[in-house]
Structures are given as structure tokens and as C-alpha cells.
Amino acid sequence: MILTGAILSGLVVAVVVLDVLRLRSRASKLRVLAQGAGEHTLLTATGVHPEGSWETEDDLVDLVPRDLPAVAALDLLGAVDPGKYRDDQWARGISASQAVLVRETYREDVDPDDPTEFIAYVRRVKDHVHAKVDIAVAPGLKAGPYDLGYRAAILRRLGKRPSLWIAGSVIGYAAVAAALITNWRWGLVALAAYWAHPILVFAGTPLKPRDLWVPRVVRTPYLWFKTSSGKKSTAELRQAEHLAQATPWYEQNRDRNFHEAPRDTCPSCGSTDLRRWVTATDLVQRKPGTFTMDRCVRCGHVWQNPRLTEEGLGFYYRDFYDGLGETSAEAVFSGKTDPYYGRARMVEPFTKPERWLDVGSGHAHFCLGAKEVLPQTQFDGLDQGAAIEDAARLGRIENSYRGSFKDFAGELKGRYDVISMHHYLEHVRDPWEELDIAADVLPNGGYLLIELPDPEWRLGRLFGQYWMPWFQPQHQHMMPIGNLEHALADRGLTTVATERREAHLCNDFTLALLLWLGDKAPRTPAPWRPEKVRLRRTRSFLVWSLGIPAFFVALALDQTVNRFLAARTGNGNAYRLLARKA
Template identity: 90%
Template sequence: MILSVLVVLVVLLDVLRLRSRASKLRVLSQGAGEHSLLTATGVRPEGSWESDADLVDLVPRDLPTVAALDLLGAVDPAKYRDDQWARGVSASQAVLVRDEYKDDVDPDDPTEFVAFVRRVKDHVRARVDIAVAPGLKAGPYDLGYRAATLRQLGKRPSLWIAGSVIGYAAVAAALITNWQWGLVALAAYWAHPVLVFAGTPLRPRDLWVPRFVRTPYLWFRTAGGKKSTAELRQAERLEQATPWYEQNRDKNFHEARRDNCPACGSTDLRRWVTATDLVQRKPGTFTMDRCVRCGHVWQNPRLSEEGLGFYYRDFYDGLGATSAEAVFSGKTEPYYGRARMVEPFTKPERWLDVGSGHAHFCLGAKEVLPQTRFDGLDQGAAIEEAAKLGRIEQSYRGSFKEFAGELKGRYDVISMHHYLEHVRDPWEELDIVADVLPDGGYLLIELPDPEWRLGRLFGKYWMPWFQPQHQHMMPIGNLEHALADRGLTTVATERAKAHLCNDFMLALLLFLGNVAPRTPAPWRPERVRLRRIRSFVVWSLGIPAFFVAMALDQTVNRFLAARTGQGNAYRLLAQKTG
């Protein structure tokens, strides 16, 4: 009985969530507009529609059940249009788009529609919507592309299969242990899609196909799906990148080990972290030492400039660009928090963000400080794309040192968010910013906090150690002294406020990724036997652990931050006083 009640409860909660989203889908009115219509193969547009959006993804009323459920799982229609952080999604049937954003889309590949809508949605000034189009008849739904579509939407097909198997098994177990109550669980399971769509603008054409029959078929079709056009292109890029990595993979990129602290010169050092590259899994072992005297933590021996090039390549740009974009658009509250920290002290006219990457911070900060002009500086190609998308006004691609003369005295505020830990010489960067800032200007810095207790507890699995990219981890007291030596006075600090309660979850992700690597790469040439099966088993068994990790983050992690007043990051605002 308990098992049946749990099944019914889970089904009802999911029904309420998805039904709420389905009922909020707008229905377009008929009419002629200034848009072009792009359709997938087999879709029949019987009529025309109008919209004030620059792009509107058209959802047929008779969209197949599985496609409709996947879509509702990825988008909340009530927030989608006005939420600049919502990633573009598509029902992969048809799109109305203004000519200025029009592009070629492969009508046979549903993932191409998702990618196209996402590109347009990323434009700051583009208005993108999703709505039901009366009269639009859905085309055939190719389940062979379902896994690729899930991946495009940021979901792991293996985890969907694992969760679906667990739910199916729970219903079967309920029937076996107590058939009367089991029938209640089976009825709820079967009725799930009917309850989701009844009375909403969507009326899937295959709604009455028994769910307990369709679901096992979905497992097999999702597990052995086709590669999307984008994935085939990615495979080509992987193949093209392989020779370069083969030539450089076995090089020794480490410089000579130093025997004194780069911050204070002390020779009293302790080995603090030994790690491998747990994110990309490029080869190599890296160590971080801690100075007993001042607490500074740094990579020792550090990577050469050639080595940094090897490990940064294909992380933020190139092969890793899509993943980086997804990560940085996921957590938005820190962007607002940084801007709000400055707001009581100044209303800047011009703000330069150093190490801006894809400029997500500038995108969020503009909401807090709408009158401020934000510019960005970074060495990666993403900074130029950020300017094209309207996230920043001007981009500077290169090192801070290269542009120092050009930038001197031009900005009221300069920020460095999770930047100093990446550079080879953070004290030189502070020298530059102290010279570039005008008198009275402000410097905002955010860094991982090496004094956070969980960092030592989790060892190499604490994400902010982030080897081999993080070169230096500066305690907040050290940074205050370094700034004071350069004529910058600390006016505000935030420690617990800068904390993100995600240490347990991220440590689990790194651990599972280390046990079962998820994706092939040109720097990882070995072919793991039964890789897909091992990955499926490990990540499936990890599902219960994710719930435990989330619970620990919201209890133990949050309690530690509140109790100690510290966290896994800190912010510091300083003013140049001459």
C-alpha cells in the first residue's frame, strides 16, 4: 500500500507541474504577419498566424505525446518569453521568424530547430515566444532522434531511461505485493498523460496508447538513437583535433617546483591537494601547496604557458563552447548579487568586466544597473560573440596587460569574477588594475575561498580546486593586504552571501564522472569496453545519491555557511584612494 501511495503521489505531483505548463501555452490567432515560416518534413500548415515576437516556435495541437511531454519538461511557457535566461527550446515542427533572424534549418533533423531557436533566443534584443498554432498538423515523430533531442535540451537520455525504469518497476512491484492497491498505482501511471493534457490547448493524437506498453518501447528507441547533424559535426571536429592532441598529450607541461610561497616567501609549505583533470579528463596529475604562514594555496609546480594553452583549449571555446554556455547561464543569482554589492556605493556610468567569458554577468548586472554601460575583456572568442548578442557594448579580446594603456581611466568600476585564480601572477594583475582605475574608482573581486571547510574535506572532488586551471587561491585577508599595498581600500566584503550551496552535488558529479566518463574526446583515445553500459549503470545507481546530495546541500552546507559566516566563495569591493 505504501509503495502504491508513493507512486500515486509522484504521478500527481508531476501531473500538476506539467499540466500547469501546458495550460499556459498561448494560442496564436489566425492572420498574416511579417514572418517567414520554416517547417519540418511532413508538417502541414493549414492556415497562417500572426505574432509580435521576432520568432515564435509553433506547437501543433496534435503534437505526439512523448514529444509534448519532453517539451513541457524543458520549458515553462509562462516565463519563457520574458526570461532572458531561459534557453531556447522548440517542438521541432515549425517556426515563424522575421527575416533578420532567418537561417537555414535541416527539416529532417528536429535538433536543428532547437539549435536555431536557441541562437535567436540568445540575442538580447530578440523577442522569442512559443505558442500553439491552430490548424498546424504535426509531422511524423522520429523516435530515432529522441536521445539527440534530449541532449540538445540539456538532459541525459541514460538518466531519463533510468528514472523511467525505476518508475515502471515501482508500479510492477506494487502489483505483485498487493494487487488491489497495485491497480490503483497502475491506473495513476496509465492516466498520467491524459491528466496532463485534458482541458489544455494540446490534444496529442496518440494520447490513448497505453503508457505501460509504450514506455518499454521508448527505452530501446531512446537508447539506440541517431546522431544529430550537430553531433556529426562535433564528431568531425573531434577527429580533426585528434592529431594535435596526440602530438602534445605526453609532454611535460610543468615548470620547476618552487620551495617558497609566492605570496609571502615563507618556506613552511604543506601539500594540500593532489588531483587530476576531473572535468575534461585531460592527462596529468597536479598538486596544490598551502603556505602555513599566510594560508595562500597555489599550484606547485605550476603549468607553463604552453601547458595552460593545452588545458584551456576546447574548454570555453571550440569543442567545449556549448557546455560552457549551458553552465554559465544556469545560476543567475550570483550575477545580481555582485551588482547589488556595488549599488550602495556608486551608480557607475561605465563598467569593465575582466575575464568576462560569455558575459553572463554583464547580462544580469544590466537588470540591476540599467543605466550602466558594460564592456567585457577576455582572451577567448566568446567575448566577441557576447558583443554580437548584445550582452556587452564593446569587447576586448586579449590579456588585460595588452589593453591596459587603452583602458586607463575609462571605467568607474572594474570587476574580476573568478578570474584571479586562473592567472599565473595575480599580483601583476592587481598592479595593472590599480593603474587603470581612476582615483575614486571601484574594484570588485569574487574568488573561491580556500578557507572553506568543505574544500579540505572533499579534497580533489571540491569543484573550486578545479585543477589544472586554478593557479592561485587567495585567502581574503591576503587579498585585502595586497590591495592596500596598491592604494585600494576595502569598503565591503561578502562571504556567506557569495556562497552557493552546491558543494555536495558538484562533488558527486565529479566523482561519478571520474568513475564513468560520459563523452569521448581527442585527448582520451582509449576505447572503454562497454562504456555505454558502464555509464548507464553508474549514473543510474547515482540517482538516489543525487537526492541525498541535494538534501545535504540544503541542510548541512547551508548550516555551515550560516554558522561560520563563510562560504565557498567571497566578494570584496575596494576603492582606489590614491
């Protein structure tokens, strides 16, 4: 019992110390604004009292009161590193939801009673490539009342699951209680560390939360209750309205058969020697249906068979990248930025392009990153979704083309030194037609850069439907790199460089676990999935609580086994290929 208490106490102290060091480092980097008058407009939440004025050269500064409540301050520091925030174009906009100073150029009306609207507003401004946005402490600014009813909505706006936060908090609380029960002396050490956590975070920093001395052991269970039974934000109410409006259409189409007749020959080489490779459901949106992928034994091509009809693709793509799924899609594509730089650097030794067209550009995150590597290049984007027009408005690309590549082929012919297709060909019904178009649009001497998931990666077979790159039902074709080289050669393009291990992302174990947990946890309501799960919140809490330890195991496996496999084989879960038109 003594040993158990000592181990539990040691774990609690270690976690507290690491978290204190992380959050305290961030709190100490908060800039303190100087007093003074400026051209900016001050927008405040209800109950916030500004005493004085402040000046800044930035386009927008989110103002943090010194007396911001401890819970709000900890959530803020958990979401942003103030030392990197201003100059990091990938850092998502954040707000303490108290007040902002903003230039007239970017001024909008903000609901003063909804704290999540301040976060959304600051995020919209920071998404502008040329806008300078920062966060700073404003001396003299008195914090308004903090409505804990909005805390769950705030966490969701920050991209976090309230149920997962509660699960982690309960585990920490239970560890302290278990240490006290098994050995009270060691338990007191754990209790002292747990109690002192917020005090150690803020002592000697610009923040002095007004409720810092409220006992954490008392406040935490109250936070569980308030976070689990919170209010809906204005955006979530609009989302619910959108959901209600979309429901009749989904109800009419939910039970339709969207599959074509299965084919008995490989679409790549014509072979009849086929094997069933993957059987999957929609693990991301949880739309109804079962999907299968076959593999050609002769050439290794993997494709959806039977494939979806045009109407079927419309059903499954609707509300994924736009509409109900827009916020989630934006968060995913802005999260992992290394591949964007790697793609641009692959081209750099061969050409310094003046104009680059990115096909299937989406929100144009690649173009935003590639511009750092190739600052003299003009990047344009093409996509069928509305996000491509937003990308041009935000300055990520110069010109946007909304529609199919085929629609704009004549207009774009001969205009671009480089055309790129990153994780695009696997989505289309006929990738060979897209290659025909690219070969025709490229001028002589132009380059085509392609990145695709690698169906030859061994973990894809091991994880089955839970291997994220199978991504049913959206991925139609998975082309081995040898097949792609031959297809390009047939169209007059010579492969000049390939990258396999360099394109690999060590995330297979982690993403497979997340898909599995999401499959077992109850679903959130959606117009294509009427909610029938009883005790949804309780079940979600239990599933994700058990998943937290497994998540750390998955991370460790990705950094050891996954990394070793990539280094040993020279392959990965994706590959890049650069080809030149002779």
C-alpha cells in the same frame, strides 16, 4: 508484503501527482495564436502541414501543433515554462521542432529533417538581448512524423543525459512492477496512476497529442530502446568531424610534461613552511595528468605546485570554453543567475557607474544580469576567448576586448568607474600582476570588485579533489580574503565592503557527487582520451541509476548541513571584496 506494496504504490502516486501538476500547469500556459496574415516567414520541418496562417508581434514564435506526439510534448514541457519563457532572458531557446514564424531580420536556413537544428536555431535567436521570442500553439498546424531515433540527440541538445533519463524511467517502471508483485491490489493503484499520467497532463489544455491513448506501459520500454540507440544530429556529426581533426594535435601533445619545476617558497609571502593540500586529476574534461596544490602554513595561500607552463595551460584550456566545450560552458554559466545580481547590488550603495569593465567576462552573463540592476551603466567585457566577441554581437555588452588585460591596459586606462574580476584571478599565473594592472587602469575614486573561491571553506578540505572550486588544472591560485585585502592595500586600494556568506552557493555536496559519478562512469570519447571502455553505455546506465537516489540526498545535505555551516560561520565557498582607489 502488503505494507511494502502500499508504500511503493504511495510513492508512485505521489511522484505522478507532483509531475502531473507541474507539467499540466505549464501546458495550460501555452498561448494559442490567432489566425491572420503577417510579415513573418514560416519555416517548417519535413512532413508538417500548415493549414492557414498566424500573426504575432514577436520576432520569432516557435509553433506547437495541437497534435504533437505525447513523448515530444512531454519533453518540451519538461524543458520550458511557457508562462515565463518570453520575458525571461535566462530561459534558453526551445523548440517543438515543427515550425517557426520569424521576422526576416533573424531568418536562417534550417535543416527540415533534423529536429535538433530547430532547437539550436531558436536558441541562437533568443540569445539576442533585443529579440522577442515566444512559444505558442498554432491552430490548424498538423504535426509531422516524430522520428524517435533523434530523441537522444534532442535530450542532449536540451542539456540532459539520455542515460540518466533511461535510468529514471526504469526506476519508475520497476517501482510499479514491484508494487504489483508485492500486493496486486495496491499495485493496480500504482499502475493506474502511471498509465493515466500523460492523459492527466494534457486533458483540458491546448495540446491534444494524437497518440495519447497508446498504453504507457507498452510505449515506455520501446522508448528505452529507441533512446539508447539513436541517431546523431547534424551538430553532433560536425562535432565528430571536429574531434577527428583535433585528434592528431592531441596525440602529439598528450604525453608531454607540461609542468614547471616545483617551487619551495610561497608565491604570496615567501615562507618555506608548505603543506601538500590537494592531489587531483582533471575531473571535468578528463584530460591526462595529475596536479597538486600546496598550502602556505603562514599565510594560507593555496596554489598549484608545480604549476603548468604556458603551453600546458593552452593544452588544458583548449576546447573547454570554445570549440568542443562551447555548448557545455554556455549552459553552465547561464544556469545560476543569483550571483550576477548580488555582485551588482554590492556596488550600488557606493557608486552609480557610467562605465563598467568586466575582466574575464567569458560569455558576459554577469553583464547581462547586472544591466537589470544598473540599467544606466554601460558594460564592456574583456576575455581571451572567442565568446567575448559573441557577447557583443548578442547585445550583452557594448564593447568587447579579446586578449589579455595587460594587452589592453594602456587603451583602457582611466575609462571605467568600476572594474570587476569574477572568478578570474584564480585562473591567472600571476594574480599580483593583474592587481597591479587594475590599480593602474582605475581612475582615482574608481572601484575594483573581485569574487574568488574561498580556500578557507571547510568543505573544500573535506571533499578533497571533488570540491569543485579546486578545479584542477585550471585554478592556479586560491587567495584567502585577508591576503587579498593586504595586496590591494599595497597598491593604494582600500577595502570598503566584503561579502562571504552572501557569495556562498549551497551546492558543494551536489557538485562533489556529480564529479564523483562522472569519475566512475565511463567517459565519452574525446581526442585526448581514446575510448577504451567496454560496454560504455551499460556502465554509464548502472552508475547513474545508482546515483539518482544519492543525488537527492546530496541536494538535501546542501539545503541543510551546507546552509547551516554558512549561517553559523558567516563564511562560504566564495567571497566578494569591493575596494576603492584613493
